[in-house]
Structure formats: structure tokens, C-alpha cells
Amino acid sequence: SQTIHQWPATLVQPVGSPLSLECTVEGTSNPNLYWYRQAAGRGLQLLFYSVGIGQISSEVPQNLSASRPQDRQFILSSKKLLLSDSGFYLCASPGGAQGSGNTIYFGEGSWLTVV
């Protein structure tokens, strides 16, 4: 099985400040990686996904961006945070080789509060 690490776990940032959330994966190679956001009491919104180094697909146009500089590293960034960026951010990856993703692994999550 694989393990996903996220950091920081919690952060409070002022409006207009930059953001960097990091996700790293252990126990697999060339995984698909996903960033989700969960606003308070709501569902999981897919923000970005990546099928390989440098390959990023964006689902929701916004002031966030994602990068994948290494095979098992996925970074979520913003140059200027908005109040609406507050939420719980989850990094995820399906387990198994291509075509056998019979589970989805998640990181521990990152709580972001923009003030």
C-alpha cells in the first residue's frame, strides 16, 4: 500500500499572502495525484489532477495553481489568497497499477484559514 503525506497540517494566512501546500507519496511510482478542497460542511471539490511530472489538469478556474516537480510530489500554490480559499485541502492518489485502482489513498489533510 502507499502512504500520502501532507504539510503543513494547519495554517492561518492573511488575505493576499502566498500559499504552498505540499503532498508527497510513498510506496508507489508514477501515481496519479489529486488535490481536493472541502469547504466547511461541504463536499470534495476536485481542483487539480496530475498523471505525471509536469502534467497538470485544472478543474476549477481560480487563483490556485498546482505543480508536479517530481514523480511523487504534488504542490498546491497561490500567489494571493482570497477569503474564499479557506477550507480543508486533501491530496489523494489511487492505489495499484494503472487499471487496478481499487482504492483511493488520502493524505491527512491541510486546514487553511484565510483571515
Place this chain on the structure above:
Amino acid sequence: AQTVTQSQPEMSVQEAETVTLSCTYDTSESDYYLFWYKQPPSRQMILVIRQEAYKQQNATENRFSVNFQKAAKSFSLKISDSQLGDAAMYFCAYRSFFNRDDKIIFGKGTRLHILP
């Protein structure tokens, strides 16, 4: 594009009773995975049950079972003998089986309350 719909934002069930959470999805693919995940207040995502679309038999995990209706694109979760620890947000999710450039799509969730 694939979509997942959970039409019940909240549900309540008496302890020891049975409850069914509904999930419908839309896809043009014939092979895919479906999941139910539980999210307790800790926010940890816990896999409850999964179903491969090519399997006709409904998946079962102890007190949890699904009613998978492929033609109707329905994937409901039944929780039997509900326990206080079952109280959580439940998410239904879809994943493509073969598509390398795939997305994992979640429903908006159903918050389940267990009444003592």
C-alpha cells in the same frame, strides 16, 4: 463528463436500525470503480466499501452493503445495525477503470446522524 449525485444532504437513523444512503452517477464508460468513503469529525477519509462495475454481485463488508444497479447508474449504501460510531459524512465516488487521464469524482456527501 462524469458526475456523482448524492441527493440526501443529511439523514438520521435510530441506533440498531438500518439506513440506506443513495448515490447516482452519470458516465458513458462501461467499466469503472465505485466507492463509499466515510469521513468522521477527524476528517480522515476511510474506505467503507468498493464495487467494480464489471462485477454483478453487490459488494458486502460486514454491516455495510451496496445495491449496485448498473443500468440505472445507482449505487446505494445500506448500513445495518447502525452504531454510534457510524455517525459521519459519507461520500460516494467514481473512478474510471482504464482511462489513464482519469478523474476521481466525489458526490457532495451525506451527513449521517445516529440517534441513541
